[in-house]
Amino acid sequence: MDKKSNFEMIIIGCGIAGASLAYFLAERGMTDILILEREEQPGYHSTGRSAAVLVEFDLVPSLLQLKLLGGRFLRNPPSGFSESTLLQRSGILIMFQGALWEQVRQMIPGLRQSGAVVDILSQEETASMIPVLSPENFDGAVLLPEDGHIDVNELLWGYLRHAKRRGAQLRCKEEVRDIKTDQGRCRGVVTSRGEYSSRWVINAAGAWGGKIRGLVGYSPVQLTAHRRTIITFAAPEGLAVSKWPLVADLSHDLYFSPESAGLMASPMDEDAMEPCDARPDELVVAQTIERLKQLTPRLVPKSITHKWAGLRTFAPDQAMVVGEDPVVKGFFWLSGQGGAGIETSSAVGQIASDLILDGHTKLIDAQVISPARFTA
Ligand SMILES: Cc1cc2nc3c(=O)[nH]c(=O)nc-3n(C[C@H](O)[C@H](O)[C@H](O)COP(=O)(O)OP(=O)(O)OC[C@H]3O[C@@H](n4cnc5c(N)ncnc54)[C@H](O)[C@@H]3O)c2cc1C
DSSP: OOOOOEEEEEEEOOSHHHHHHHHHHHHTTOOOEEEEOSSSSTTTTGGGGSOOEEOOOOSSHHHHHHHHHHHHHHHSOOTTSOSSOSEEOOOEEEEEOHHHHHHHHHHHHHHHHTTOOOEEEOHHHHHHHSTTOOGGGOSEEEEETTOEEEOHHHHHHHHHHHHHHTTOEEEOSOOEEEEEEETTEEEEEEESSOEEEEEEEEEOOGGGHHHHHHTTSSOSSOOEEEEEEEEEEOOOTTOOOTTOOEEEETTTTEEEEEETTEEEEEOOOOEEEOSSOOOOOHHHHHHHHHHHHHHOGGGOOSSOSEEEEEEEEEOTTSSOEEEEOSSSBTEEEEEOOTTOTTTTHHHHHHHHHHHHHHSOOSSSOHHHHOGGGGTO
């Protein structure tokens, strides 16, 4: 085993957040990096359980900005970054009803101005595209034809492969249990296998972000993990679903999409819980079927082929938490990715590396995502 125990940068957690930061730091020449992951493999928690889509639409302005930046990378990654295409432009269709539809219609010009490709679809156009939808359940829809499914495995391993090639180290099955501080500054970490010193400690621990900060005192940022469930099932016989976009009904909390040979669906559940290895709850699974019954009865499955759940972790204002801690110097937050950590990972990784190496970034107003906003 490599005995090196002194690093410039220690990243806690090897989900998409930690991996993307390692990549962008290494691309800029900062390669003295150790990534510590408690599980046997990277991406075991939220990163490996997502719906894996790019949706360049959001009511939170900073998230929309990050998604648009992230979309550019997914469509045009640097040459040699990945071995296959990162984004399958299968499309995203989002339906709305009532006041929400009016609000969304007013957002469209701004969305288009910021670079998103957005089509507005009437009830009839939407129902003819997805024939299992009943027009009484929605007033209209937006179609994002340039968005769609992300190859998360390829993205995660693209980040890691290149970061490791440049010198970053990854150690799995090693849990961070304590953080060393001295005179208000991070000095390193204590793990299940030993001690390391470092100038920076990066909190990329996903749902455990609050607990990691708790190791150095009361956290200025309150993160909450919310479970989200997905089920997969066969498509009804005779119905060609493989070319459908992901279809989301934001007025009735349901999305479904082609998945492998069949379909997947989520009731967009948001139960708050302690960080854990999330498992699907049977009541939530039943609720998914119930919602399919109400909104698209033709899709109700005879049986479920697979189900899983993962955690989406949010700060109180739903914006991400990226920046140096306002109290503990050298402790850097890369947290609160919520339901958008995959699609925004390239933007957030780049912003975080700018903030660490230069102290500023041109990509976003860093104050909007800074952890310091909670202490003002
Ligand atoms: C059902 C579902 C659907 C989603 N759909 C989408 C989507 O379509 N598009 C999208 O962009 N996002 C989506 N998301 C959100 C996305 O998955 C997350 O935002 C993203 O994966 C968060 O990445 P992360 O690296 O912060 O967290 P994680 O992937 O959870 O990684 C954190 C890592 O830190 C490790 N860790 C924690 N504590 C320690 C410790 N003490 N020592 C060492 N290691 C530690 C954990 O083991 C874990 O591997 C979805 C999420 C869910 C659950």
